[in-house]
Every structure is written in C-alpha cells, then in structure tokens.
Amino acid sequence: MRFDVLTLFPDIFHAVMKESIIGRAQEKNIIEINAINIRDFSKDKHKKVDDYPYGGGGGMVMTPQPIYDAYLSIVKDLPHKPKVIYLSPQGKVLNQKKVVELSKEKHLILLCGHYEGVDERIIEEIVDEEISIGDYVLTGGEIPAMVLIDSVSRLVPDVLPSEDAYKNESHYNGLLEYPQYTRPYEFMGRKVPDILLSGHHAKIEEWRKEQSLKRTLEKRPDLLKKRD
Numbered sequence: 001m002r003f004d005v006l007t008l009f010p011d012i013f014h015a016v017m018k019e020s021i022i023g024r025a026q027e028k029n030i031i032e033i034n035a036i037n038i039r040d041f042s043k044d045k046h047k048k049v050d051d052y053p054y055g056g057g058g059g060m061v062m063t064p065q066p067i068y069d070a071y072l073s074i075v076k077d078l079p080h081k082p083k084v085i086y087l088s089p090q091g092k093v094l095n096q097k098k099v100v101e102l103s104k105e106k107h108l109i110l111l112c113g114h115y116e117g118v119d120e121r122i123i124e125e126i127v128d129e130e131i132s133i134g135d136y137v138l139t140g141g142e143i144p145a146m147v148l149i150d151s152v153s154r155l156v157p158d159v160l161p162s163e164d165a166y167k168n169e170s171h172y173n174g175l176l177e178y179p180q181y182t183r184p185y186e187f188m189g190r191k192v193p194d195i196l197l198s199g200h201h202a203k204i205e206e207w208r209k210e211q212s213l214k215r216t217l218e219k220r221p222d223l224l225k226k227r228d
C-alpha cells in the first residue's frame with residue numbers, strides 16, 4: 001500500500017514513520033510512505049505557499065497552485081486517480097470501520113493543511129473526502145495524517161506479525177479489549193487472574209469475552225448499540 005502525503009513539513013513524517021512497525025513494513029516494502037513538500041512546487045520567487053484571505057479576516061490561506069502542481073506530480077503518470085483525503089476538523093470522524101475500508105485501497109494521497117486551511121477550489125478540484133481524527137482543532141493536518149497511516153497500515157497483510165494481533169484489538173469486533181497480563185505473576189500484591197494460568201483455552205476465551213463486554217458496558221456503552 002502506498003501513501004503520498006502532501007505537506008509543508010515532510011521531515012515530521014521521515015522522523016516518525018521510520019520507527020517501529022511502520023518502519024519495518026516500509027523496509028519490507030509492504031507499505032510505502034512518500035512525503036512531498038508542497039513548497040517545492042511554488043512558482044513564487046520567494047516560494048510562498050500562502051496568502052491573505054479574500055474578504056479579510058485573520059490568518060493566511062494555502063494557495064491552490066503549489067498544492068495542485070504537487071498533486072499533479074504524483075498522478076500525472078498513474079493509470080488511475082488515487083483517493084485524495086484532506087485531513088480537517090470538518091471531515092467525518094475516523095473510526096475502525098473507516099480504517100478497515102481505507103486499508104483496502106492500494107494508494108492514498110493525504111493532503112495536510114496549515115494556517116487557516118487550503119483554498120476551497122483545491123477541495124473542490126482534487127479532494128475526494130475529508131477525514132477528521134476527532135472534534136478538536138490542530139495547527140496542521142500532519143498528526144491526523146500519521147494517525148490515519150498508522151491505523152490503516154496495521155491492517156495491511158503482513159505488517160503485523162500475526163493476524164490475531166489486531167483481531168481482538170479495542171474497537172475491533174466492536175468491543176473494547178479484555179485486560180492483558182504478563183510476568184510476574186504477582187505485582188504490588190496484585191495477582192494474575194488464575195483462569196489465565198489454567199491452560200483451559202475455552203474457559204479463557206469465555207472469560208475474555210465476558211471481560212470485553214463488561215468493560216465496554218462500563219466505558220463505552222455507546223459501542224454496544226452500534227454492533228451489527
């Protein structure tokens with residue numbers, strides 16, 4: 001799976017995305033992440049990428065030409081136009097269902113805005129959908145883009161060591177994850193539930209399902225309504 005990120009701050013991606021699971025998946029060429037610097041496509045002699053908003057008001061708006069030319073540099077040789085996602089507070093809030101849907105794509109272009117955002121005509125011209133990672137405002141779309149890349153990449157085959165690693169993750173099968181324990185058996189006077197040491201896999205499975213349901217009821221009862 002290929003991610004092309006249109007951003008003013010490509011170094012942020014190089015730093016974060018070469019680490020851990022995502023970094024290893026890139027080395028294994030299972031996923032590819034390219035950060036494209038929008039500023040490289042500015043035709044302005046001072047490499048300007050923003051300007052004052054028509055109609056006045058504070059802040060600056062990202063001008064459309066550099067973004068459009070950066071976009072063209074990606075798609076000009078491609079047989080199909082990849083889905084373009086603009087990370088914005090106005091987007092549909094990302095959830096695991098959407099993450100699963102996006103993980104089926106072969107190629108995604110993520111547009112990261114800054115300042116007051118991008119010129120509306122860019123959204124009209126190249127953006128297929130807007131996605132938000134939650135109802136709060138950030139200084140740029142880069143962190144939301146990394147959240148999207150991380151959550152989607154986990155579901156790309158062979159990125160995670162084993163299938164079941166994500167099968168029981170929180171927000172998977174619609175429930176929160178059961179409690180996890182590892183060595184030592186006793187810590188701060190707290191012991192591991194004995195069922196987990198019984199070796200009785202059917203009973204352990206049952207206990208885990210009960211715990212998932214119990215936790216979901218306590219912490220996120222809203223998730224129970226949505227379960228299909």
Ligand SMILES: NC(=O)c1ccc(NC2CCCC2)nc1
Pocket residue numbers: 087088089113114115116117118131132133134135136137138139140141144
């Ligand atoms: N909740 C979010 O996913 C989100 C995305 C982008 C953003 N800020 C960007 C959007 C255009 C200028 C800065 N803030 C919040």
